[in-house]
Amino acid sequence: MKFTLFMAALLMGSLMAGVVLADSGEPAVQETQGFVTSTAMQVFGTAAEIDSIAVDMNDGYTIAFPPAPPLPPTSVIYSSAYSENTLADQGLVTYMKSADFDTAGMAVPNQYNLVTEKLVEFVGTGTGRMTSEEQVTMDGASTGQDAPDLTLTCPFAAGDEGGYNPPFCNIVQEGSVVDITTGSLSTATRERFIMIAVPDTTPSSYGIAWPYPLADPGTESDYSIALTGFGDIPASGSATAYISARVQEGRDVIMDGTGPYDERYPKSEDLAYSESTTVSGDITLFEKNMNYLGKLTGTGRYIIDLPPLPP
Numbered sequence: 001m002k003f004t005l006f007m008a009a010l011l012m013g014s015l016m017a018g019v020v021l022a023d024s025g026e027p028a029v030q031e032t033q034g035f036v037t038s039t040a041m042q043v044f045g046t047a048a049e050i051d052s053i054a055v056d057m058n059d060g061y062t063i064a065f066p067p068a069p070p071l072p073p074t075s076v077i078y079s080s081a082y083s084e085n086t087l088a089d090q091g092l093v094t095y096m097k098s099a100d101f102d103t104a105g106m107a108v109p110n111q112y113n114l115v116t117e118k119l120v121e122f123v124g125t126g127t128g129r130m131t132s133e134e135q136v137t138m139d140g141a142s143t144g145q146d147a148p149d150l151t152l153t154c155p156f157a158a159g160d161e162g163g164y165n166p167p168f169c170n171i172v173q174e175g176s177v178v179d180i181t182t183g184s185l186s187t188a189t190r191e192r193f194i195m196i197a198v199p200d201t202t203p204s205s206y207g208i209a210w211p212y213p214l215a216d217p218g219t220e221s222d223y224s225i226a227l228t229g230f231g232d233i234p235a236s237g238s239a240t241a242y243i244s245a246r247v248q249e250g251r252d253v254i255m256d257g258t259g260p261y262d263e264r265y266p267k268s269e270d271l272a273y274s275e276s277t278t279v280s281g282d283i284t285l286f287e288k289n290m291n292y293l294g295k296l297t298g299t300g301r302y303i304i305d306l307p308p309l310p311p
Contacts, residue, residue, distance in 0.1 A: 023294025027197035028105035091128035105196035135175030166250035174223035183235025218295030238280035
């Protein structure tokens with residue numbers, strides 16, 4: 001009896017990485033802006049799409065302080081950037097994309113400040129080739145935020161009355177690089193970092209009432225990519241998808257000695273994560289899904305009792 005073994009190559013990569021952190025998000029400004037675009041192209045020849053958006057937001061610390069760095073007490077700043085650069089030359093191109101960006105505060109987890117969806121089909125002729133690069137970046141930092149009873153809707157999640165959201169400095173980047181002569185490419189982006197703004201009714205010692213983000217949804221950055229061929233014909237070329245993150249988190253610690261409470265915010269977590277997946281050749285399927293979630297789940301203080309100081 002003779003057995004014949006047939007093997008087919010299926011290339012897949014996936015990542016689902018959810019992390020619970022103290023990312024509070026940025027409080028929205030009073031006047032919000034929104035951009036919505038839709039693009040459709042069907043061309044035999046050359047097609048190009050270049051998109052970019054970048055936004056920096058702070059909670060108003062520039063009223064009494066110069067621009068960062070350094071950040072003043074109880075302040076938060078976020079930066080976000082998205083870009084795409086696609087060029088399809090010498091071939092049959094079908095390109096469809098929708099993009100939606102809104103600076104309004106997001107109240108629930110399934111709402112996002114940035115949403116993009118793209119589908120590109122390309123069949124090159126002769127030396128025809130399509131390249132496509134896409135990247136999304138979210139970067140947030142804070143020296144800590146008090147008024148915890150205003151940062152979470154649930155009163156039980158707000159912690160004790162004197163709770164505090166300690167300092168953090170977190171950045172995440174996700175994206176892809178594609179270079180093909182034939183294939184069907186789809187990508188999607190989701191990002192949330194702007195929250196509903198809650199006014200502070202108790203000005204700080206600087207005489208400033210800082211706005212606070214209603215942090216229930218948490219900050220989030222999602223990116224997905226799928227590359228396939230057409231029927232029995234695989235895609236041809238190369239593709240890379242990646243995620244890179246650096247997370248630095250603090251704690252709220254009170255050292256209770258003989259005098260007034262001595263409060264410190266030491267860095268208690270330093271996490272670096274990176275992942276990159278690359279395929280090349282005849283690609284039957286390449287798929288990668290990446291997710292980053294930073295969420296404030298409650299506030300509280302760690303109290304360390306110190307012995308009285310010697311006389």
